[in-house]
Amino acid sequence: MTDVKSGPAPSAPDIPTGRSRRVRGRPQLYTSYAQDMALLDTPAKRVSTGLLVVLALALSVVLADRSLEVLAGAYVLAIGAIGLNIVTGYAGQVSLGHAFFVAIGAYTAAALSGPPGGDVIGFGVAEIWIWLPAAGLVAAVAGVLVAPLATRLRGLYLAIVTLGLVFLGEHVFKEWKALTGGPGVGREAAVPQLFGYRLDEDGPLGTREQVLYLLMLVLLVVFAVAARNLARSRVGRAFAAIRDRDIAAAVMGVPLTRFKVLAFGISSCYAGCAGALLYSVSGYVEPGSFNLLLSVQFIAMVLIGGVATVSGAIAGALFISLLQPLTRALPSLLPVVSADTTQTPNVFQVETVLYGLLIVLFLVFEPRGLFGLWVRARNYWKSWPFSY
Amino acid sequence: MKALLETLIRGLGNGSVYALLALGFVIIYKATRVISFAQPALMLAGAVAVSHLAEVTGFYTAVLLAGLLIAGVALAVERIAIRPMVGRPVFVVAIITLGVDIVVRVVVNAFIGRDVRQVGDPWGFDQVALGPLVVQQRWLAMLAVTAVLVGLLFAFFRYTRYGLAMRAAAFDQETALAQGVSVGMVFALSWGLAGFLAAVAGMFVGTGQGIEQGTWVIALKALPAIIVGGLDSLGGAVAGGLVVGVVESLFQSYQGEYAPWLGQNFAVVTPYVVMLVVLLVRPYGLFGTREVERV
Structure with a gap:
């Protein structure tokens, strides 16, 4: 008997289940399990989340198109980071192969939406509601195919095997010129089109960047809520049990193989969707971009943002994506740093060093990442002016 | 047949470089249970150090100095970034080494510049006749130096106090600690050794074709080598490195023709x-x- 019992548990008569009344003025008092597990369990969270979403929507009107494009890219990366967080953060399976699944999603979408009869494979299906799920699905299948290898391995063996996957994938994508156009040439990425309306062109809804920004924002919210729901479900608890001690989880009746495969599948699905969307912002895919650095960037997002938190993954993705434009602005502030790549120190070196240093510093001083910093700040102000 | 044997010798030569790198990985793994993703950066740093020092001191002294220098760098990395993390999950420490790798590589790249740098080795692409076979001298040099280093290393582990301490710490850290082994010293020693080996390997990678900013990727081939050999086996690292080198060389020669x-x-x-x-x-x-x- 390795199966976990599903379905509603028999409830004790004393403990009310389901939705029940909240006690006024006692936000921390839960009178039912459903309240305890609610997505937004306190009024403060409900208000702040609502404000954040309104702010994000408002940004589409306020910000310049250039900034909106950066933010749209950041939102897509956040979807990918949430995906990596599912397998690495929640289920504890270290994967350096995220870039591989991102690539699979990007090329599935690009091949589906590309014009038929061109230099590269194309099927002419530009509707986003077709190619986005397809990209996720193909990547998920790839993840499930890789997973049997992964379930035999633990810890660092797994990290190295997934690292090998990135190199193998890079080789395949560079050689399969009919699909990818080959290194240095590349191909057009997926075209986002919704019921015949091109989302990547200026139109009645706004400029190209505004429309793309809103699209990515909506998708990010959808994917983030889905991940949160997954994490607080039976599956999420099984993942956490595997992460914390896989043998103990198996003893308690969690089928390890099934849930590890599931974690890889879901994570790859997120990666595939992120890959499909990421390159529809820039409109162009090059096979050399799916390298180890991309995987490391996703790891950095998860670690800097906060392991096993959805909001952390989003914060980490925003942080890493904004690092680039911020370092580009450095030469005007610090004349020592040059914008010219032939000189040292230049902005690219500063940016790369910052990646590395931030990973090290966060892991040493705040392992919970940006999310941990937020928790510290929140707890400080919660009891202010008392120390605890 | 002649071409096959020459291919094998090339594979063994390159494989012995992978073996040196793999030994570094395994030594660190055995002591600290962590795979150091910083090895590629240390390898590149070693090669760059040789290429700069060789202009001043001559090649052979430069290799020795570079080895010691990189061992010092590795010691510093261990002391600053790894030692405070004792007792934390291995994954976290492995990712820290990944961060260290990125930082060190940026610094090293500044010393390489845009172009290919020669390491100033005496072999270059020169060939030597070995009976009927014509092979490059550098492959023989790689094989010979690796054989000597591996021999010294195994003797060190087998016959010296420090080698015994390292074996004991690898077997069971707490028991070793209770027997008076300074586990901190073992950590430092293993990182130092790995740094030295990485520097020598980097020098060999740079022979002939020189080094550029992308050369670090070669060090990652030692990862399959240690996985093939088994993460915690020194002999396995050497065998894995040679297997990887020979297979790679065979594919280099024959894959274009047959597949x-x-x-x-x-x-x-x-x-x-x-x-x-x-x-x-x-x-x-x-x-x-x-x-x-x-x-």
């Missing part, structure tokens, strides 16, 4: 294919310790 559909430069990724195949059969590598667990 062109695999694409150009397939040889570059063969180490990872070998790794996947071995893992499918033996999840703990050829010589690795099998983790026994019961549920």
Whole structure:
């Protein structure tokens, strides 16, 4: 008997289940399990989340198109980071192969939406509601195919095997010129089109960047809520049990193989969707971009943002994506740093060093990442002016 | 037949470089249970140090100095970034080494510049006749130096106090600590040794074709080597390195002829294919310790 019992548990008569009344003025008092597990369990969270979403929507009107494009890219990366967080953060399976699944999603979408009869494979299906799920699905299948290898391995063996996957994938994508156009040439990425309306062109809804920004924002919210729901479900608890001690989880009746495969599948699905969307912002895919650095960037997002938190993954993705434009602005502030790549120190070196240093510093001083910093700040102000 | 033998010697030569790198990985793994992703940066740093020092002191002194210098760098990395993390999950420490790798590489790249740098080795692409075979001198040099270093290393582990201490700490850290072994010293020593080996390997990688900013990727081929050999086996690291080198060399020579559909430069990724195949059969590598667990 390795199966976990599903379905509603028999409830004790004393403990009310389901939705029940909240006690006024006692936000921390839960009178039912459903309240305890609610997505937004306190009024403060409900208000702040609502404000954040309104702010994000408002940004589409306020910000310049250039900034909106950066933010749209950041939102897509956040979807990918949430995906990596599912397998690495929640289920504890270290994967350096995220870039591989991102690539699979990007090329599935690009091949589906590309014009038929061109230099590269194309099927002419530009509707986003077709190619986005397809990209996720193909990547998920790839993840499930890789997973049997992964379930035999633990810890660092797994990290190295997934690292090998990135190199193998890079080789395949560079050689399969009919699909990818080959290194240095590349191909057009997926075209986002919704019921015949091109989302990547200026139109009645706004400029190209505004429309793309809103699209990515909506998708990010959808994917983030889905991940949160997954994490607080039976599956999420099984993942956490595997992460914390896989043998103990198996003893308690969690089928390890099934849930590890599931974690890889879901994570790859997120990666595939992120890959499909990421390159529809820039409109162009090059096979050399799916390298180890991309995987490391996703790891950095998860670690800097906060392991096993959805909001952390989003914060980490925003942080890493904004690092680039911020370092580009450095030469005007610090004349020592040059914008010219032939000189040292230049902005690219500063940016790369910052990646590395931030990973090290966060892991040493705040392992919970940006999310941990937020928790510290929140707890400080919660009891202010008392120390605890 | 002649071409095959020459291919094998090239493979053994390159493989012995992978073996040196793999030994570094395994030594660190055995002491600290962590795979150091900083080795590629240390290898590149070693090669760059040799190329700069060789202009001043001559090649052979430069190799020795560079080895000591990189050992020092590795010691510093261990002391600053790794030692405070003792007792934390290995994954966290491995990612820290990944961060260290990125930082060190940026610094080293500044010393390389845009172009290819020569390491000033006396071999270059010169060839030597070995009976009927014509092989490059550098492959023989790689093989010979690796053989000597591996011999010294195994003697060190077998016959010296410090080697015994390292074996004891690798076997059981707490018991070793209770017997008076300074585990901190073992950590430092293993990082220092790995740094020295990485520097020598980097020098060999730079022979002939020179070094550029992308050379660090070669060090990652030692990862399949240690997986093939088994993460915690020194002999396995050497064997894994040689296997990876020979397979890669065979594919370099014959894949274009017999399996062109695999694409150009397939040889570059063969180490990872070998790794996947071995893992499918033996999840703990050829010589690795099998983790026994019961549920």
